Amino acid sequence: MKRVLSVAHSPDPDDAFMFYGIVKGGVLPDGWRVKHVLKDIQSLNRDARKGLYEVTAVSTAAFPSIARKYWILSVGASVGRGYGPVLVCRPENRKAFASKNWAGLRIATPGPETTALLLLRLAHPEFVSVDTRFDKIPDVVRRGRADAGLVIHESQMTFAKQGLVKVMDLGRWWHNRTGLPIPLGLDVVRKDMGRVEARRMAGLLKKAFNSPIATKTRRCAMPLVLAVAWTQPWANGLSKCR
Amino acid sequence: MNRDTLDLGDEGERALRTLFRLAWARRLISINPDFEIVRPAVSG
Numbered sequence: 001m002k003r004v005l006s007v008a009h010s011p012d013p014d015d016a017f018m019f020y021g022i023v024k025g026g027v028l029p030d031g032w033r034v035k036h037v038l039k040d041i042q043s044l045n046r047d048a049r050k051g052l053y054e055v056t057a058v059s060t061a062a063f064p065s066i067a068r069k070y071w072i073l074s075v076g077a078s079v080g081r082g083y084g085p086v087l088v089c090r091p092e093n094r095k096a097f098a099s100k101n102w103a104g105l106r107i108a109t110p111g112p113e114t115t116a117l118l119l120l121r122l123a124h125p126e127f128v129s130v131d132t133r134f135d136k137i138p139d140v141v142r143r144g145r146a147d148a149g150l151v152i153h154e155s156q157m158t159f160a161k162q163g164l165v166k167v168m169d170l171g172r173w174w175h176n177r178t179g180l181p182i183p184l185g186l187d188v189v190r191k192d193m194g195r196v197e198a199r200r201m202a203g204l205l206k207k208a209f210n211s212p213i214a215t216k217t218r219r220c221a222m223p224l225v226l227a228v229a230w231t232q233p234w235a236n237g238l239s240k241c242r
Numbered sequence: 243m244n245r246d247t248l249d250l251g252d253e254g255e256r257a258l259r260t261l262f263r264l265a266w267a268r269r270l271i272s273i274n275p276d277f278e279i280v281r282p283a284v285s286g
Binding site for chain 2: 121178
């Protein structure tokens with residue numbers, strides 16, 4: 001009987017690329033079968049509190065609430081160096097954010113436990129957060145249902161096409177304040193796997209993350225082009241060239 | 243994906259501790275967690 005390993009990540013190209021080797025086979029040893037779960041990051045944060053998956057992506061901001069159940073893996077983190085979640089608004093609203101007082105301003109955010117929201121609260125404690133699914137945020141702002149929106153994933157690169165302008169980049173703000181990169185997301189492993197298995201899992205994930213880009217140097221069955229194609233359904237308006 | 247994805251490293255760990263400390267000081271998170279980072283076994 002095969003051992004089932006539950007692996008969960010969000011439906012975005014970065015995660016899909018990273019987990020390609022695990023999900024499509026070729027990295028896990030014989031005798032293992034993957035249960036692959038795709039959910040938005042806020043749902044993954046909630047599921048992690050229940051300890052549903054052995055390996056899961058979570059927001060860094062959600063880690064304190066799951067620290068008793070999970071260890072952080074050294075591999076798989078999503079880290080911004082001088083860039084990060086971007087606060088965007090319609091051009092006519094930009095003046096409202098020039099003031100230090102944001103009390104009463106409504107900002108569409110990707111969820112209460114996301115690192116993006118935590119960073120924005122650190123930078124500007126006073127505003128009204130409007131929970132919004134991450135891929136709907138640009139549209140919510142464009143339609144005037146929020147004064148601004150906190151965009152993550154591909155929308156960080158595509159918001160201008162929707163007529164929105166940048167208010168601030170929280171990755172840059174964080175770097176200016178601390179001189180450090182910002183760990184936005186983490187991969188974590190459930191503690192009940194035990195340390196030995198957890199370390200083994202870290203090794204397998206590292207191998208999986210390397211595998212799509214190592215086809216020539218390692219005898220690996222997963223060419224880069226297949227891994228990139230695998231990510232496209234979640235690319236949200238990005239072309240393959242980006 | 244960048245080098246941090248393959249290894250969070252000491253700087254990444256410092257960034258985590260800084261983020262949790264600042265967030266905890268403002269009571270934006272429930273605890274300032276004492277965490278451990280699991281790295282691949284040497285043979286991994």
